[in-house]
Amino acid sequence: MNFDFTEDHLMIQQSAKEFAEAEIAPSSIQRDIDAEFPTDIVKKIGELGFLGMMVPPEFGGAGLDTISYVLAMIEISKVDASVGVIMSVNNSLVCFGLEKYGSDYIKQNYLTPLAKGERLGAFALSEPEAGSDATKQKTTADKDGDHYVINGMKNWITNGISADHFLVMATTDKEKGHKGISTFLVEKGTPGFGHGKKEDKLGIRSSDTCSLTFENCRVPAKNIVWEEGKGFNFAMNTLNGGRIGIAAQAIGIAEASFEAALKYSKERKAFGTSIANFQAIQFKLADMAVKIDAAKMLTLKAAALKDAEKKYYKEAAMAKLYSSKIAVECALEAIQVHGGYGYVREYLVERYLRDAKITEIYEGTSEIQNIVIARALLDA
Ligand code: CAA
Numbered sequence: 001m002n003f004d005f006t007e008d009h010l011m012i013q014q015s016a017k018e019f020a021e022a023e024i025a026p027s028s029i030q031r032d033i034d035a036e037f038p039t040d041i042v043k044k045i046g047e048l049g050f051l052g053m054m055v056p057p058e059f060g061g062a063g064l065d066t067i068s069y070v071l072a073m074i075e076i077s078k079v080d081a082s083v084g085v086i087m088s089v090n091n092s093l094v095c096f097g098l099e100k101y102g103s104d105y106i107k108q109n110y111l112t113p114l115a116k117g118e119r120l121g122a123f124a125l126s127e128p129e130a131g132s133d134a135t136k137q138k139t140t141a142d143k144d145g146d147h148y149v150i151n152g153m154k155n156w157i158t159n160g161i162s163a164d165h166f167l168v169m170a171t172t173d174k175e176k177g178h179k180g181i182s183t184f185l186v187e188k189g190t191p192g193f194g195h196g197k198k199e200d201k202l203g204i205r206s207s208d209t210c211s212l213t214f215e216n217c218r219v220p221a222k223n224i225v226w227e228e229g230k231g232f233n234f235a236m237n238t239l240n241g242g243r244i245g246i247a248a249q250a251i252g253i254a255e256a257s258f259e260a261a262l263k264y265s266k267e268r269k270a271f272g273t274s275i276a277n278f279q280a281i282q283f284k285l286a287d288m289a290v291k292i293d294a295a296k297m298l299t300l301k302a303a304a305l306k307d308a309e310k311k312y313y314k315e316a317a318m319a320k321l322y323s324s325k326i327a328v329e330c331a332l333e334a335i336q337v338h339g340g341y342g343y344v345r346e347y348l349v350e351r352y353l354r355d356a357k358i359t360e361i362y363e364g365t366s367e368i369q370n371i372v373i374a375r376a377l378l379d380a
Pocket of ligand 1: 089125132133157232240313371
């Protein structure tokens with residue numbers, strides 16, 4: 001076992017850190033207040049190769065491993081978790097799935113611009129009545145000659161307003177349950193395809209989230225990803241990698257919380273000394289540091305298993321379950337260390353709490369991660 005990162009890993013980590021501090025941090029508070037999508041930042045992270053990190057160069061990607069992706073995700077999310085989720089969805093839920101299961105046509109025409117950051121992707125599985133219970137898809141796709149006609153609604157779609165390409169799960173054969181679900185690549189602007197209003201969210205406010213509507217939306221049959229009936233397996237296999245991305249996002253938020261608490265505890269004086277000299281504060285810092293390290297170990301282990309092409313779905317679920325939990329805990333403790341200052345925007349830690357909460361919900365709630373882990377243990 002080796003805990004050292006390679007030179008390449010350290011270089012990626014450093015370039016993500018420098019970029020995040022120089023280009024993302026200055027506008028983060030205002031974008032959170034205004035719920036403004038970071039269009040220019042997304043363009044720049046695309047140019048840096050951060051939107052197709054694990055895609056081979058032949059399809060426009062950076063050809064890096066999942067460890068590099070985790071390290072970059074942590075640094076970006078540490079400064080702005082909204083940018084983190086935009087990046088995670090494009091990398092893990094869109095590019096990964098297209099590279100693994102897309103036809104040559106799909107790889108050339110859609111994966112390549114998505115991996116280069118010239119276009120942005122979104123992943124549409126959730127529906128008003130199919131969230132955790134994702135097999136209960138009501139959206140339908142009926143074959144009509146060389147097209148499929150999609151009807152239905154999706155909700156909670158990250159990048160829903162800004163994306164150019166959407167991976168949409170829909171039922172092609174009702175009789176077959178989850179084995180009758182298929183995945184389609186739908187282009188923005190396709191007649192019959194629209195989106196709802198931007199959701200007014202508690203956190204990750206600078207990313208956009210909305211519902212999608214499909215009314216007799218005709219999609220070429222060649223835009224099916226993998227094959228008919230494989231859409232649910234596609235979604236589950238893709239989400240396994242997505243959960244590593246969200247675990248990394250949560251670690252970024254936890255690290256930001258810890259670093260803010262550490263800095264403030266050294267600066268703030270009470271009872272004639274820095275509050276860092278009080279054991280009550282020291283124990284909080286120590287607990288946060290242990291939790292962050294444990295979360296990193298779980299997440300890097302899942303990433304290493306994925307890179308080694310071994311089974312990693314249980315480890316990815318563990319990484320997301322634990323990292324999201326400790327992100328909320330660390331953000332809460334960081335607010336406590338800051339006292340009243342932690343409750344106002346200027347000190348950022350209140351945003352960390354608002355941003356952390358969603359990591360326990362999207363890409364499978366904590367309860368769903370527990371189900372995935374428990375089933376894997378019982379099946380072993
Ligand atoms: N990896 C691979 N395959 C999996 C899997 C996993 N983690 N979990 C389930 N599957 C497969 C099963 O092996 C089975 O496949 P076969 O039929 O080929 O054997 C199939 O999926 C059905 O599995 P189950 O019978 O276990 O189905 P279930 O209904 O009892 O439970 C579930 C499935 C695990 C609860 C699943 O529905 C689930 O993960 N739900 C959560 C959905 C989710 O994560 N949504 C996130 C939305 S996307 C999002 O948030 C993106 C965003 O914009 C940020």
